[in-house]
Amino acid sequence: MSEPAANKASYNDLYNIPDNMVGEIIDGELIATPRPSARHANIEFVLSGRLAPPYRFGEGGPGGWIFLIEPELMLGEHLLVPDLAGWKKERFPGVPEENWISVSPDWICEILSPSTIRIDKVKKMPLYAQHRVPYLWLVDPTNKTLEVFKLESGKWSVFGAFAENDKMRAEPFEEVEIDLTNLWLD
Numbered sequence: 001m002s003e004p005a006a007n008k009a010s011y012n013d014l015y016n017i018p019d020n021m022v023g024e025i026i027d028g029e030l031i032a033t034p035r036p037s038a039r040h041a042n043i044e045f046v047l048s049g050r051l052a053p054p055y056r057f058g059e060g061g062p063g064g065w066i067f068l069i070e071p072e073l074m075l076g077e078h079l080l081v082p083d084l085a086g087w088k089k090e091r092f093p094g095v096p097e098e099n100w101i102s103v104s105p106d107w108i109c110e111i112l113s114p115s116t117i118r119i120d121k122v123k124k125m126p127l128y129a130q131h132r133v134p135y136l137w138l139v140d141p142t143n144k145t146l147e148v149f150k151l152e153s154g155k156w157s158v159f160g161a162f163a164e165n166d167k168m169r170a171e172p173f174e175e176v177e178i179d180l181t182n183l184w185l186d
Contacts, residue, residue, distance in 0.1 A: 011079065011100075022070070025079040026123050033115050036083070039141040039185050040111045044069055044083055046182050047109060047139075054176050055086070061175050065106075066092040072100035075131040080124055084109040104128075107172055109137040125149075129156055135172050144184050 008028035017023045021032040036044070048069060054061020067086045072079060085105035093103045108128055110120040120138065128136055129151055136149040136156065148160040148170040162168040165181045 074100040107135040
């Protein structure tokens with residue numbers, strides 16, 4: 001006798017999780033993780049502050065990008081919430097009627113934590129590749145590392161790895177140097 005089909009989570013299920021949690025739907029499963037820590041929020045702030053002037057506003061850089069912090073992405077049946085996402089301006093769909101955006105970003109940054117590392121690396125990375133996100137950065141505040149991945153032939157290739165006090169330039173934002181020292185609170 002076969003088991004009954006499991007109920008798939010829907011967008012409305014997100015309204016039932018506590019306010020101090022982030023909800024995502026992956027493979028029909030509602031996944032709730034804690035809101036970002038201070039370390040995590042600092043990295044979001046520093047990267048946003050470093051990338052926005054040259055890439056969003058064209059101050060000392062090429063401009064032409066739209067960045068969002070923790071946007072909801074509806075990629076197929078999956079609702080994902082990356083820490084940072086960026087679209088080339090011509091690909092950004094504008095402000096949708098729904099809360100989510102269904103156009104894959106051109107760049108995603110995930111900031112790893114003990115409660116999200118498995119989800120980010122095992123579940124979300126393959127989905128980002130499946131939905132053709134060209135660039136993915138993984139930042140690990142515990143180990144003070146930043147890995148740059150580029151999608152090549154549908155698979156992630158490590159395009160750079162940086163640690164602790166490195167100064168880096170990496171695609172798709174290679175015009176700007178990022179001092180990793182500024183990412184770490186300790």
